[in-house]
Amino acid sequence: MSDYDRDYTGAVVQSRWVLEGEIGAGGFGQVYIATDLTTNKIVAVKISPLKITPNSSSSSSSGGSNEGSLQHESAFYKYLGEQTGIATLHDIGTNDLWGIDFMVCDLLGASLWCLLGRCGHRFSLKTTLMLADQLISRVEMLHSKNVVHRDLKMENIVMGFGKEDGKTAYILDFGLSGYFRPQSDYLTAPGYYIAGTMETACIAWHMHRPQSPKDDLESLAYVLIYLFRGYLPWTFDRVSLFDSHLSERTLKMKLSLPIDxxxxxxxxxxxxxxxxxxSLKYEDTPNYGKLRDMYRRLMQRMGYQYDGVYDWDLKDRKSHVTKQPPVDVIPASTQGKPLEQEKPVPKSDSLIPETPLVQDKPSEQTSPLPQNNPLKRKNPSDDKENHQQEDKPEETTQPTKKRKIIFIKAADKKQPAPKRRGRPPKQAVTKNAQEAVMITKKAAQNNEITDQRACPRKKPAARKKACK
Incomplete structure (x- = not known):
């Protein structure tokens, strides 16, 4: 197992392919990104150690080639040729210096499993339906060539590169694929003990039975359900080796759980x-057009279009927009100023207007009038009032009612207020005057009483004058 995990980065295969770095691994090999020294083209190279030999019991079901080997897989790439959704094979061979088998194909894009992680581990209904339309066509093409894939999963479905090819779904990894034959031709069922994915595998895979086109359609149904929901009822943490206990548990759930x-x-x-x-039998030919039309009608009812815009495309567009610098961040009022004085502000409908607010007005002068303009006297009474207020120097510095209130800092509030000089407050003068009036009135009354007592004869004379 240590040879299988060996890092071949930097190795030169056949003096032509330079392995740059590992980009993936499967049940039977590792995939490296490589550079073609002759054309300077980027390709993908799948390698497998020579000492790992596939299960010999499965050779009878693949027409003489060992399942899982690169020779077996390359035979399907050669047979399928230039079909849509199938990678182009460039080279196949053995490198004794590194002790590996290698296969060179076109470099394609990310797998659906990787794209699921970028899109929140589930796709929208529109993306799932657009992929379903392509994948049904790919499976139909394989079955028309009498090929059964037998390992359909998210890791084996990738997207292409480029503006146009990036919208095309590709099916990879034909290591477990085989040619379809009637069930009577099988002497023993092929066994897959060290490869495969239990989550999306068909029921026949768990029971070690030969598979037919109907089994690829069953695995494709699990793939589409997983893409839309993000999980399956029997989803579990993935393991590198085949686990018989998990396989039995998954098989029971697939058989017992209702499809609804x-x-x-x-x-x-x-x-x-x-x-x-x-519902199909082993040798039945599926109606691919019926399935494809069923998903297309759903696409039409939902109002979607086959525009080739997937969830990961929208994700890339949003991230690209966030990386762009903001536009029109400099206010119009500061366009004439040097760039050092300009401060960018976010663009929104609630921008601060160009006219300054009340808080931005400059503080008013301590004097009510400018120093250069002399005071114009209108009435003589104004001079009198000004003369009375000369003893109050603080009142002349106080702001009028129309001026803005000047706030004092917290440190200034702790200081004691200055003592007032000049005349006492108006209220105190008024109170003293009232007391003086009351004293005067009382003194006058006492004087009248004293006069009446001293001169009692004046009353009859006053009465006589009143009678006359």
Whole structure:
């Protein structure tokens, strides 16, 4: 196992392919990104150690070639040729210096498993339906060539490169693929004990039975359900080796759970796809057009279009927009100033207007009038008032009612207020005057009483004058 995990970065295969770094690994080999020294083209090189030999019991079901070997896989690439959604094979051979088998193909884009991680581990209904339309066509093409893939999963479905090819889905990894034959031709069922994915595998895979086109459609149904929901009822942490206990547990859930529960909270088309695949017999030819039209009608009912815009494209667009610098961040009022004085502000509908607010006004002068303008006297009474207020120097410095209030800092509040000089307050003068008036009135009354006592004869004389 240590040789299988060996890092071949920097190795030169056949004096032509320079391995730059590992980009993936499967059940039977590792995938490296490489450079072609002759054309300077970037390609993908899949390598496998020579000492790892596949299970010999499965050779009978693949027409003489060992399943899992690169020679077996390359035979399907050669047979399928230039079909849409199939990578182009460039070279195949053995390198004795490094002790590896190698296979060189076109370098393609990210797998659906990687794209799921970028999109929150689930796709929208529109993206799932656009992928379903392509994948049904890919499976139909394989079956028309009498090929059964037998290992459909998210890791083996990738997207292409470029503006146009980047919208095309590719099917990879034909290490477990085989040619379809009638069930009577199989003496023993092929066994896959060290490879495969239990989550999206068909029921026949768990039971070690030969597979047919209907089994690829069943695995494709699990893939589409996983893409839309982000999980399956039997989802578990992935392990590198085959686990018989997990396989039995997964098989029981696939057989016991109703399909409506497996496809809960999903459009009914996904459940109908799975029911149709399980209802077929081993040698039945599936109706691919029926499945494709079913998903297209759902696409039309939802108002979607086949525009080739997937969830990861929208994700890339949003990240590209956030990386762009903001536009029109400099206010119009500061365009004439040097750049050092300009401060960018965010663009929004609630920008601060160009006219300054009340808080931005300069503080008013301590004197009510400018120093250069002399005071114009209108009335003589003004001079009198000014003369009375000369003894109050502080009142002349106080702001008028119309001026803005000047706030004092917290440190200034702790200081004691200065003592007032000049005349006492108006209220105190008024109170003293009232007391003086009361004293005067009382003194006058006492004088009248004293006079009446001293001169009692004046009263009859006053009465006589009143009678006359």
């Amino acid at each position: 529960i497996i496809c809960k909270d999903m459009p009914s088309e996904f459940a109908r796809h799975l029911k149709y695949a399980r």
